[in-house]
Amino acid sequence: MKKSSTEISIPDDHRSACPVACVLDIVGDKWTLIVVRDLFLGKHRFGEFQASPEAMPTNILAGRLKRLEAAGLIKKEFYQDNPPRAEYFLTSQGAALGPILIAMREWAERYIPGVVLVANIPSPEIRD
Amino acid sequence: MKKSSTEISIPDDHRSACPVACVLDIVGDKWTLIVVRDLFLGKHRFGEFQASPEAMPTNILAGRLKRLEAAGLIKKEFYQDNPPRAEYFLTSQGAALGPILIAMREWAERYIPGVVLVANIPSPEIRD
DNA sequence: CAAGTGACTTGTAAAATGCAAGCTACTTGT
DNA sequence: ACAAGTAGCTTGCATTTTACAAGTCACTTG
Numbered sequence: 001m002k003k004s005s006t007e008i009s010i011p012d013d014h015r016s017a018c019p020v021a022c023v024l025d026i027v028g029d030k031w032t033l034i035v036v037r038d039l040f041l042g043k044h045r046f047g048e049f050q051a052s053p054e055a056m057p058t059n060i061l062a063g064r065l066k067r068l069e070a071a072g073l074i075k076k077e078f079y080q081d082n083p084p085r086a087e088y089f090l091t092s093q094g095a096a097l098g099p100i101l102i103a104m105r106e107w108a109e110r111y112i113p114g115v116v117l118v119a120n121i122p123s124p125e126i127r128d
Numbered sequence: 129m130k131k132s133s134t135e136i137s138i139p140d141d142h143r144s145a146c147p148v149a150c151v152l153d154i155v156g157d158k159w160t161l162i163v164v165r166d167l168f169l170g171k172h173r174f175g176e177f178q179a180s181p182e183a184m185p186t187n188i189l190a191g192r193l194k195r196l197e198a199a200g201l202i203k204k205e206f207y208q209d210n211p212p213r214a215e216y217f218l219t220s221q222g223a224a225l226g227p228i229l230i231a232m233r234e235w236a237e238r239y240i241p242g243v244v245l246v247a248n249i250p251s252p253e254i255r256d
Numbered sequence: 257c258a259a260g261t262g263a264c265t266t267g268t269a270a271a272a273t274g275c276a277a278g279c280t281a282c283t284t285g286t
Numbered sequence: 287a288c289a290a291g292t293a294g295c296t297t298g299c300a301t302t303t304t305a306c307a308a309g310t311c312a313c314t315t316g
Contacts, residue, residue, distance in 0.1 A: 016181040017244040019236030020165045020229055028158040029272090037148045046294050053144040057274050062295060083281040085293070093239050100235065101148055103227040108147030111221050116145040158304090174263050185305055190264060211312040213262070 026071055027097070031056055033104075035064050036090070036097055039074065040124050044087040068094070075127045089127035098124075154199055155225070159184055161232075163192050164218070164225055167202065168252050172215040196222070203255045217255035226252075 014022045027033050034056065038049050049061055065088060068074040073094035078086045108115045142150045155161050162184060166177050177189055193216060196202040201222030206214045236243045 017242060019233040019243040021162060021182055022236045022240045022243055023232040024158055024161055030152055030156045033152055034149060054149055096235055099231040100228060103231045104151040105147040107224055108150045112150045114145060115147040115150055
């Protein structure tokens with residue numbers, strides 16, 4: 001039997017209706033937020049992400065960029081056709097993850113000795 | 129050759145000195161923050177975590193509780209010896225993850241349709 | 257005293273990750 | 287002009303992590 005259209009949905013992509021769980025379904029892994037962080041730091045190209053100190057494997061990077069785009073958090077823009085070369089930008093929805101990164105940074109600065117505090121993070125370029 | 133003791137360390141557990149990466153090294157997966165959320169919601173026992181709507185596998189739950197304890201984010205307290213039965217509490221360090229959860233909740237409420245907003249989250253019981 | 261409960265552990269299959277290599281279409285040096 | 291890069295990926299395969307089911311242990315309750 002089909003669900004009535006008045007029912008609140010959520011499912012299909014998410015384990016539960018909990019906001020924390022839903023966010024973790026999207027960015028809950030070791031790499032996704034590293035890419036988002038790099039976008040906040042002004043990086044836009046595959047090679048720039050790859051060159052970050054965490055040395056993300058290229059197949060995982062490619063996969064994460066696709067997932068982030070599919071989720072509407074980033075936008076891919078081609079700046080040349082042949083060979084195809086693209087740059088990635090945060091959408092406003094993606095940029096709205098900023099407070100999560102800030103909260104992580106503040107926790108780390110307080111509880112993990114030796115983290116390097118990046119002085120001022122430029123406000124990211126948004127493309128919707 | 130040994131490193132001089134004046135060198136800034138970080139390594140060994142962390143991919144880089146970036147605060148975001150360091151936090152992700154600790155809580156960067158699908159389940160860890162679900163446990164932390166439950167602790168914020170006043171849950172303390174294995175069975176209570178297990179009963180959450182996300183239905184976390186028991187072996188993973190057991191593993192995450194150990195890791196969180198080893199990282200100093202939670203404390204395990206036995207309330208009976210035989211059979212051994214324990215309750216888990218956030219330490220002040222663990223409770224300091226609160227702002228990260230809040231930021232996730234706020235993002236989800238804005239961008240994911242249908243998430244259920246938990247009205248008021250009680251301030252958690254801390255054990256250091 | 258049989259059945260149940262809480263808190264786990266173990267086994268095994270499925271999925272995600274990590275590493276190295278390969279590929280394509282330019283671009284640059286000599 | 288021809289070899290050697292460079293950027294941005296994809297593919298294959300070994301290793302690791304996760305998921306699901308089942309089992310264990312020591313009580314507790316009917």
